[in-house]
Amino acid sequence: MAGNAAASGKPAGEAGAAPVVVKKYANRRLYNTEASSYVTLDDLAKMIRQGRDFVVYDAKTGDDITRPVLTQIIVEEESKVGQSLLPTAFLRQLIGYYGDNLQGLVPRYLEFAMASFGRQQDQMRRTMEQTVGGFMPFPAPFPNLEEVGKQNVAMMERAMSLFAPFARRDEATPGTPAEVDALKAEVEALRRELAALRHARSKA
DSSP, rough: HHHHHHHHHHOOTTTTTTOEEEETTSSSSSEEEETTEEHHHHHHHHHTTTTTOOEEEEETTOOOOOOHHHHHHHHHHHHHTOOOOOOOHHHHHHHHHTTTTEEEEEEEHHHHHHHHHHHHHHHHHHHHHHHHOOOOOOOTTTTHHHHHHHHHHHHHHHHHTTTTTHTTOSOOOOOHHHHHHHHHHHHHHHHHHHHHHHHHHHHH
């Protein structure tokens, strides 16, 4: 269940293993120091799906460049026909928050949303395996899992839109107390929705 490990963020069979050190050279080649061989972005993507962690360093400066390399992997995956995960509207919203005064809130919410989705996916897989007695692999197009994904995307887009009154203000002034209270109420409602969804899936 490599995909399961990647989605939940938990290593599969690699608990406690030190991250693989990958070095990127000036010619843009990536070198896996553990395997003593050059690798591609596809190879790194496979490592992630297998639950193996890695860090990438610039071979010349020693700088940690893991984040931009992971971003490159996403760009590569998004460019493949039929494998797009990020809706255009979501990407536009995400870009709009770069440099905004609420930019620091977005990463924390995205981490929370993905962790929630990973837990729900784990639960769906366990439920399906228990139902069929563990003799069949979890079917990729299982409709309930797809519905969970749709609900998570919808809630994520809704949460992103909650910041719109602040991000699109014509004047660079803080939000009023009423706006802050409204935002808090919406976030709390979103949390209740997530809790209800998790509870419903746990009974499935």
